Amino acid sequence: MSSADSKAQNSAIKTSGTVRVVGAGLLGTSIGLALTKAGVDVSLETQSPASLALAIEYGAGRAAQPTDKPALIVVCVPPETTAPIVARELAAFPGAIVTDVASVKAEILEQLRATGADLTRYVGGHPMAGRERGGAISGRADLFVGRPWVIAANAETTAAGVAALETLATDLGATPVHVAPFEHDRAVALVSHVPQLVSSLLAARLADADGRDLALAGQGLRDTTRIAASDPKMWTQILKANAEPVAGILEDLAADLNEVIAALSDTAAPGAIHEITRALEAGNAGVSRIPGKHGATATNYATVVVMIDDRPGELARLLTEVGQLGVNLEDLKLEHSPEAQIGLVELYVNPSAEAGLVADLLKLGWRIAA
Amino acid sequence: MSSADSKAQNSAIKTSGTVRVVGAGLLGTSIGLALTKAGVDVSLETQSPASLALAIEYGAGRAAQPTDKPALIVVCVPPETTAPIVARELAAFPGAIVTDVASVKAEILEQLRATGADLTRYVGGHPMAGRERGGAISGRADLFVGRPWVIAANAETTAAGVAALETLATDLGATPVHVAPFEHDRAVALVSHVPQLVSSLLAARLADADGRDLALAGQGLRDTTRIAASDPKMWTQILKANAEPVAGILEDLAADLNEVIAALSDTAAPGAIHEITRALEAGNAGVSRIPGKHGATATNYATVVVMIDDRPGELARLLTEVGQLGVNLEDLKLEHSPEAQIGLVELYVNPSAEAGLVADLLKLGWRIAA
Numbered sequence A, B: 001m002s003s004a005d006s007k008a009q010n011s012a013i014k015t016s017g018t019v020r021v022v023g024a025g026l027l028g029t030s031i032g033l034a035l036t037k038a039g040v041d042v043s044l045e046t047q048s049p050a051s052l053a054l055a056i057e058y059g060a061g062r063a064a065q066p067t068d069k070p071a072l073i074v075v076c077v078p079p080e081t082t083a084p085i086v087a088r089e090l091a092a093f094p095g096a097i098v099t100d101v102a103s104v105k106a107e108i109l110e111q112l113r114a115t116g117a118d119l120t121r122y123v124g125g126h127p128m129a130g131r132e133r134g135g136a137i138s139g140r141a142d143l144f145v146g147r148p149w150v151i152a153a154n155a156e157t158t159a160a161g162v163a164a165l166e167t168l169a170t171d172l173g174a175t176p177v178h179v180a181p182f183e184h185d186r187a188v189a190l191v192s193h194v195p196q197l198v199s200s201l202l203a204a205r206l207a208d209a210d211g212r213d214l215a216l217a218g219q220g221l222r223d224t225t226r227i228a229a230s231d232p233k234m235w236t237q238i239l240k241a242n243a244e245p246v247a248g249i250l251e252d253l254a255a256d257l258n259e260v261i262a263a264l265s266d267t268a269a270p271g272a273i274h275e276i277t278r279a280l281e282a283g284n285a286g287v288s289r290i291p292g293k294h295g296a297t298a299t300n301y302a303t304v305v306v307m308i309d310d311r312p313g314e315l316a317r318l319l320t321e322v323g324q325l326g327v328n329l330e331d332l333k334l335e336h337s338p339e340a341q342i343g344l345v346e347l348y349v350n351p352s353a354e355a356g357l358v359a360d361l362l363k364l365g366w367r368i369a370a
Helices: A003-008 A026-037 A049-058 A079-092 A106-115 A159-171 A181-204 A219-229 A232-241 A243-265 A272-287 A314-324 A351-363 B003-009 B026-037 B049-058 B079-092 B106-115 B159-171 B181-204 B219-229 B232-241 B243-265 B272-287 B314-324 B351-363
Strands: A019-022 A042-045 A072-075 A097-100 A122-127 A148-152 A175-178 A302-309 A331-335 A342-349 B019-022 B042-045 B072-075 B097-100 B122-127 B148-152 B175-178 B302-309 B331-335 B342-349
Touching (some): A019 A026, A026 A042, A042 A049, A079 A097, A079 A232, A097 A159, A106 A122, A106 A181, A122 A181, A148 A181, A159 A175, A181 A219, A181 A232, A181 A243, A181 B243, A243 A272, A243 B181, A243 B243, A272 B219, A314 A342, B019 B026, B019 B079, B026 B049, B026 B159, B072 B079, B079 B106, B079 B232, B122 B181, B148 B159, B148 B181, B159 B175, B181 B219, B181 B243, B232 B243, B302 B351, B314 B342, B314 B351, B342 B351
Parallel strands (some): A019 A042, A148 A175, B072 B097, B097 B122
Antiparallel strands (some): A122 A148, A302 A342, A331 A342, B331 B342
16 A cells, blocks of 8 residues: 555644654654654654664665655654754755654753754644654554643744644644643653652662562552663753752652651650551542553553463464454453463453454464453 | 353362352452352352342352251451451361451461361462452352462361361362461462552542543553452451561562652762662563563563464464474464554463574465564
8 A cells, every 4th residue: 555545544633744754662662653653744853863773674664865855753762862963954855844852841852042043943742642662663553542632832932833733733633732841841850750760769779689589479469560661861861950850859758767767666666556547548649640641542552361371382272263253453462471381371362352252263272361 | 140050061070069259349249259159059148138149140159047967168358357257267177277368367377276276277368350340249159269268277277177178279270379467467468468559649639630641540550549449448458467577578668769759859970870770670570570471571481472464363373383293382472453464463482482482484385573
């Protein structure tokens, strides 16, 4: 299918002209993938020929050409190089709107202002989507579906600049959220940067732990430490650029932590038990304020959990039979502990296929978990 | 299907006789559900008639009768009431083995010892399975599948007592793990109790936050704060009973936190940026040590990423060929977006098998992602 055909079938897509994507990490590749699938011409520019080749094979776009006349440029590079590359792009393409995807906004704007760049054509952006593993290889076209996409316009940004980024975000399935750069940084300190550091500090306690203790790890530990696997280099850049609001929140957290430690160190002291309960109740109150799960609704699949014997070939046999039943797998998760005799395979399928699949698998002798 | 018929079809189930389950919260209901489905006679005892009626309607068993002669009794009540109820059950059923499911073991054993209970028939237990939402309504028969189930025998426990709990755990799909009560408490302080408190303290920061800031919440915040929704009453009991090891770990965490705060408060100071990177790297090192799912990445497995066309049957074909190559899959993750033409399959294998597998798959025409 040609790009033009594909575009014709995506009449809802409003982004037009060539979109130039600079950088082919997780975000650049995901943006390129989604736009290419939608029939938009994506011109890719990267520092390394190897990452460019991978992104192109992956379907994220084509190599940039000197004759390109992009209407929109999306700079997807690490925070520390964002300002100079945005400035370079603004200068090189005087007709283009330039946006970026960096996790901090105020410092980048300040740096750009210092270079004398044409800020009327710059509109800061930040898609609130990411994964603990970066790189083109982790890119996915649906990364932004149902997620907020911050549009952090500066005082000089034209209405056309804001509109171009709104259109891009909407085309990729995200929800545009207008926030000023400084307010953005305060917000992400709370909802992203502090959670990252706290997760890292918690996971660090495991580094020297007894392996037998870790064998008792459950889902709670896995969830609280998942993002501790994030890239230290990139996160150091983010935290450095947003240090003040992050430090302020961490100080409040440290005060609470010290009260809990004091209470636990002498549980018989008056008020000690109440202090522990209060900390747990404050956690209840906080988590209840997080608005509904973004993104999850976008992938509305039914789950069929099959128990398989943990021996070579069983999973392949199951998937072969699922394929023969004509059911398309949307996703798959495998759960087994190294010592268990039984593994759990979670098959994600279209809800309309669920009942039939369960009945057919039972007929074939598979065990379905309740 | 009668219970007896069902039992006949579950010849692998080795638990015999009546199992008496005391308490119908999440764990009691889940145990009752799983055993009942397996055809085992489950006699339920609860404090409130309402929760008993709910558990019975849910399919977790039948109401206890004065004539019951249980071979095994599973006490599934909050930590603070576990010891007195275990003591009561040991006295009331002199022929039965009694176990419990409380998240702390040393203090309960101490309390039991003080009552003069018959400890030869008591074997402490702790299934490492739970959900942030408790109650019968959250119960599920597969809650324990693939999870560790701690068997914390005391010095007096008979071999028959240990065997009965091993059989129960295995019948419910869990993996028995033998740990002494004191070692158990030290381990769960690290892998469960500290993560709970840290998640609560982190979530507490959201309680008074600006709603517009919370609108930017992403998956990282949701994962790190999921367990902050846990029941404060139950967790206060757990933390009180395991206060010393929890406080010790939290003190180490507080020291790390203070170093990070100092670094963020003056990022220009010598070594400040390095300190932040070091904290993030320590998090990487810690999370990589979590065994099994999610933590598997760095642990002991090598990852081979194969790009497959996103069409039915491709994944099964790949896994069949991997099986034919004689390579044992330790884990598998599937990544594809609904719109991408290519899916990524991450194969987790023994590091010694990696190079050969890559070479063989390339020969067979598969595309390996860099």
